[in-house]
Amino acid sequence: MQASLTRWLRPALAGATLLGSALLAGCGSDDAETRxxxxxxxxxxxxxxxxxxxxxxxxxxxxxxxxxxxxxxxxxxxxxxxxxxxxxxxxxxxxxxxxxxxxxxxxxxxxxxxxxPIGAYSEKHDSIEALPEGALIALPNDPTNGGRAMILMHNSGLITLDDPENLEATPVNVVDNPHGFEFREIEAAQLPRVLPDVDLAFINNTFAQPAGLQLEDALLREGPESPxxxxxxxxxxxxxxxxxxxxxxxxxxxxxxxxxxxxxxxxxxxxxx
Incomplete structure (x- = not known):
């Protein structure tokens, strides 16, 4: 009987010891927890x-x-x-x-x-005035950064938007495109890569700077008053x-x-x- 009881108690006591140790360790980790x-x-x-x-x-x-x-x-x-x-x-x-x-x-x-600030860059042209008729322009494909590009073009007289206050304007909001520009919407991070293949690309400074593009070289750019x-x-x-x-x-x-x-x-x- 004593031997059987001992055999039964040994694992139970061991388990209790481990549980107690775990609880103590847990308390200690709470006290020393790093924020x-x-x-x-x-x-x-x-x-x-x-x-x-x-x-x-x-x-x-x-x-x-x-x-x-x-x-x-x-x-x-x-x-x-x-x-x-x-x-x-x-x-x-x-x-x-x-x-x-x-x-x-x-x-x-x-x-x-x-x-x-977002800027418009080109490897083919030295100025906005040099853009050809039907120029291919790359825009960020997310709503608000695409809207920034559209509003910047509107404010520069390149296009006319139906509502220049619309922060999510897209090419469908263009009501006058006198130069017949063609727009291509592309993921923002990919815009520096497509720059050689388009006439103009609007690139966030987040992605422009790592690609070696300087804001001062942008043909169009937002000013410090940007919202x-x-x-x-x-x-x-x-x-x-x-x-x-x-x-x-x-x-x-x-x-x-x-x-x-x-x-x-x-x-x-x-x-x-």
């Missing part, structure tokens, strides 16, 4: 700018921030909405609003970053979360502004000043 968040950015110089904010967040607030890089404009909001990210920093308000409307995301603005300031987006309700506000504070710093000036050669204007 951390994940933020999504566009791969390239925008990530390099964010790295400065990451280092400042660690130095000033002991906050660990992991950067998750993306190469398209759709995935960062999907990842934020499903909880894979705590924040993202790559888009302006018109684009965020269109994604919220189209996809039902419950997202909000936590802070502002930079204006990255398209980029932002840090979060899930609705997280705007005042301590870690998020610390990330925003670290980003809106002189150090980050100086890094952006270096990387974008004047093509990034602080949107928080």
């Amino acid at each position: 951390s968040i994940k933020v999504g950015t566009m791969s390239g110089p925008e990530s390099e700018v964010m790295e400065v904010a990451v280092n400042l967040a660690k130095e000033r607030y002991d906050l660990d921030v992991e950067i998750i890089e993306f190469t398209d404009y759709v995935s960062p909001n999907a990842a934020l909405a499903d909880g894979s990210l705590d924040a993202n920093a790559f888009q302006h308000a018109p684009y965020l609003n269109s994604m919220i409307e189209d996809r039902g995301y419950d997202l909000a603005v936590a802070g502002y970053t930079f204006v990255y 398209y300031v980029n932002l840090i987006a979060v899930r609705a309700g997280d705007q005042e979360r301590e870690e998020i506000q610390q990330l925003v504070s670290a980003y809106q710093s002189d150090e980050v502004a100086e890094k952006a000036l270096e990387l974008f050669d004047g093509g990034a204007v602080p949107g928080w000043e």
Whole structure:
């Protein structure tokens, strides 16, 4: 009987010991838990700018921030909405609003970053006046950045839109095209690659700078008055979360502004000043 009881108690006691150890270990990990968040950015110089904010967040607030890089404009909001990210920093308000409307995301603005002006570049022509009749013009295929290009052309007198206040204008909104321009809508990240094959391409500075294109060389470009300031987006309700506000504070710093000036050669204007 004693031997049987001993055989029965031994694994039970061992299990209790392991459970107790696990509970103690769990308590210890809670006490020593490191505060951390994940933020999504566009791969390239925008990530390099964010790295400065990451280092400042660690130095000033002991906050660990992991950067998750993306190469398209759709995935960062999907990842934020499903909880894979705590924040993202790559888009302006018109684009965020269109994604919220189209996809039902419950997202909000936590802070502002930079204006990255869009420009029209050409490898075939030295000026807008040199564009031939029927020129092939490449546009970003996402609604708001495509709209930026259309409005810039309207404001420059190249075309006439039915509503120049429509931030999501597309070629179907052109009511007068006196030069017979042909438009091709292409994913924003691919526009530098098609530049040799078109007469003109409207390229976000996010993708222009890594491709060796300087905003000063653009045949058309937005000015500093552009309403398209980029932002840090979060899930609705997280705007005042301590870690998020610390990330925003670290980003809106002189150090980050100086890094952006270096990387974008004047093509990034602080949107928080």
